[in-house]
Amino acid sequence: MRILVFANTPAHVHLYRHTVDRLEAAGHDVLVLTREYACTTDLLEFFGMPYRIYGTHGTESYSKLRFAREIGGQFATIAREARRFDPDVIFGRGPYAAYAGTLTRTPVVLVLDDEPGDFNHTVSRPFADTILSPAVTRRDLGDDHYTFDGFKECAYLHPDVFERDENVREFLGVDPDEPYVIVRFNALDALHDAGLEGFSPHQRRDLIQRLSDHATVFVSDEGGEMELRDLPARPYSLHPALIHDAMAEASLLVADTGTMATEAALLGTPAFRYRGTDDHEYGEFQELERAGLAEQFDEYAAIRERALEILADDGAAARWQRRRQAYVTDLANLTELLVDVAESRGVIDQLSSSTRQALQHEHRKQTQP
Incomplete structure (x- = not known):
């Protein structure tokens, strides 16, 4: 064929x-x-x-x-x-x-x-x-x-398909027990993104600065326009094929894009999505919220404070993995x-x-x- x-x-x-x-x-x-x-x-x-x-x-x-x-x-x-x-x-x-x-x-x-x-x-x-x-x-x-x-x-x-690369922390340059966060900023350039707005430039900078007090911050900027030289963050620079391995080891993903938030949730990593001006109700996110694997926010202050809260929660990682095991295996x-x-x-x-x-x-x- x-x-x-x-x-x-x-x-x-x-x-x-x-x-x-x-x-x-x-x-x-x-x-x-x-x-x-x-x-x-x-x-x-x-x-x-x-x-x-x-x-x-x-x-x-x-x-x-x-x-x-x-x-x-x-x-x-x-x-x-x-x-x-x-x-x-x-x-x-x-x-x-x-x-x-x-x-x-x-x-x-x-x-x-x-x-x-x-x-x-x-x-x-x-x-x-x-x-x-x-x-x-x-x-x-x-x-x-x-x-x-x-x-x-x-x-x-x-779970029957995904195999994590155990060397991803070494590739990222973080210690075995070092918490890190991946922040994903959407380019919002696709046809279905027309007219939508995610994190503003000020919110991006503020979010990075606040998160960096609790974890190493890696920034994945789809548009490639974020200047990080004066911010306490590193660009996510691994080959894009390794992004799921990196997300699986992360303490948290914060994003204004949908796909990576869904992916992190299915990997058992806390996934917080900022909706910005996107008021569409996605069935996928509603289901992942119901399973306790993802959370959505309409207000910037709310997602920022929730992110800081989860980074201070020592039991969050184990709790999310239990939820993943209970939910994803039957899909x-x-x-x-x-x-x-x-x-x-x-x-x-x-x-x-x-x-x-x-x-x-x-x-x-x-x-x-």
Whole structure:
């Protein structure tokens, strides 16, 4: 079989990397189509995934108008690469995968989360043969929509998949018992981030200064604009492929971005997310809050004080790990599901009975009296 995968962001690389490995080991041909965005291609290189680039996307201020200008050239490249590869099934999300599937008359599997990307859902949904999303998605996307118990991050952070690099503290230059915090600042440059604001420049500086009184602070700045020379913090400078190992050892993650907060929570690290002007209610975060693994804040002072409180709590790390063990172990191993769906060419009825049992038909569930 020939499987085409769209990986447009670093998170997408992680989502599919174990699936690609499994499919290649089984003798299938896999191609990843990607764009130059943040560290996406660095991750593809690190994990040895076969890829070609169809376009670029910067981390500067982004707009829908610019998106419209760029997409024409990207679609032309996608058309050329998709025709050349001639896939049997396509995985992705949004207009890119939908376009490639329509052009090559190939089944399309969309793997979605609970982001409010209405544009992506609107343009891609009519062209999808199968849609997979977490059960906490809280939306019905039609007859071909199936959900699973878990999160898309379970493809690489499920306990059956994730193996921590025990040398990460040495790589970071921190002692075995030294507490450290990872602070993640969002570039807010994606289409679905338009108009949103996270930590202000003043809040970023204040947060770093306050946290540094209790732990070593590593700053991961997606936009690359944060000046740290006069602040008590270090830039997070490890290869981006090691970020989950670093998060697993951290005492706390504080972020104004969603993906890393979800990842930290699933690793059993206290994950605090500052919502800023983002008033969308994400099903994933509500579920993680219910499990006691993540917390969200609308006010800056509240997240700052809660962060300081957790760093002073000697029992926090063990408490979060117990919660992770109790909650995450029973979630779906998404990599296994994606491999099975790929080998069935996206046809749910052709899956094994055990795999079908892990999927819930969302439309049927929503329409039952």
